[in-house]
Amino acid sequence: MPTPIDWSLLQSFLVLAEVGSLSRAAPLLGLSQPSLSRQLAALELRLGQSLFERHSRGLTLTRAGRALLPAARRMREGAQDLALALAAQEQQLAGTVRLTASEIVSAYFLPELLLQLRQQHPEIQIELVASNEVENLLERSADIALRMLRPAQSTLVARKLADWPLGLYAHRRYLERKGMPTRATMAEHDWLGFDHADQLLRGFAAAGFQVEREFFCLRCDQQIVLWEALRAGLGIGVGMQALAARDPDLLRVLPEVEIPPLPLWLTAHRELRDTPRLRLVFDAIANVWGTA
Known part of the structure; x- marks a missing residue:
């Protein structure tokens, strides 16, 4: 009878297959990237086959990985059903x-x-x-x-x-240095935006402004970092009105630009x-x- 495969190894395989990246999968699993790499190596050694091809943009499933995926998903569904049944009791x-x-x-x-x-x-x-x-x-x-x-x-x-509700905000120090923005002078100002996420690009387009990533002088997908950069006076950014109200030095700019609420x-x-x-x-x- 074949030796059962450690379920934790299959969980790691599933997350890797679904996100295609060690760097993205590791925090979802609560592991470091080296630990996750070791788990993947252990599973591939146990099966005697490579499950992923490595390339500069991440991981893609090999033929063996694609063959394993449906069975691993069925195991996960069974584990979920068991966990839900126990939790409900x-x-x-x-x-x-x-x-x-x-x-x-x-x-x-x-x-x-x-x-x-x-x-x-x-x-x-x-x-x-x-x-x-x-x-x-x-x-x-x-x-x-x-x-x-x-x-x-x-x-x-x-x-x-x-x-x-959301709004566009800048710190008082930034406005003292650069002046109050208008629709006509938007391109002359420093803007804070996301790196890979495209929500702001789509939001600007919906408001009638076609901009590229280079429009933002600081780009980061960590929202707390962007918010603290805004509070430090680095530039103009989007923020929740309820959060901005806590800092009297944050001033709303371009209120005529409509931003859909979250x-x-x-x-x-x-x-x-x-x-x-x-x-x-x-x-x-x-x-x-x-x-x-």
């Missing part, structure tokens, strides 16, 4: 809730709520996944998610909490809403931000 309040939210929400909005939750229910531990990647609740990457888009899966409970959605797996501690955390978040 758990009625104790004490335990862990895995919550995911964007970096900005995790850093600037959640701490106060989590403090209140901790004071009221110290028996509940929170695992906070601060990530702009959309975690898959069906795969138990998280129990509850705060996201800026509505989930498509029918097996998820989804509640829209609010529409968070919808805030709270989601959880339908079965897990019957687990008391998950329901408690879900309702605590909804009570704070549930204005819609």
Whole structure:
């Protein structure tokens, strides 16, 4: 009888197959890149075949990798079904809730709520996944998610909490140095934007401004870094109005440029809403931000 393959190795294989990059897969798995490389090497040694081809842009599946993928996915589905069945039966309040939210929400909005939750229910531990990647609740990457888009899966409970308005902001020091921007002088100013993500490019285009990546003097996909760069006076950037209101030195510019608000959605797996501690955390978040 063949020796069973360690499920953790197959989990790593699946994430690598789906994201195509060691650097992107490692944080999703909670591993360092060297550890993930060793896991992949161990699995390939166990199977006696290479599962990925390495190239400058990442990883692509070999023929053997493509053959393994359907079976690995079936194993994951079985593990998910088992985990959900066990979790739905758990009625104790004490335990862990895995919550995911964007970096900005995790850093600037959640701490106060989590403090209140901790004071009221110290028996509940929170695992906070601060990530702009959309975690898959069906795969138990998280129990509850705060996201800026509505989930498509029918097996998820989804509640829209609010529409968070956005604006263009600059620090007072920047405006003293460069002056107040107008539509006619936008190109003369320093702008802060994303590196690989294209949301701002699409947003500028929707507002009637066709710009390229080079339009932004500082590009970074870490939203907290961009926000702190804005607060340091490096340039003009997009921010949540509720967050900008906390800093009196941040001034709104170009208010006539309409920016669609960010919808805030709270989601959880339908079965897990019957687990008391998950329901408690879900309702605590909804009570704070549930204005819609």
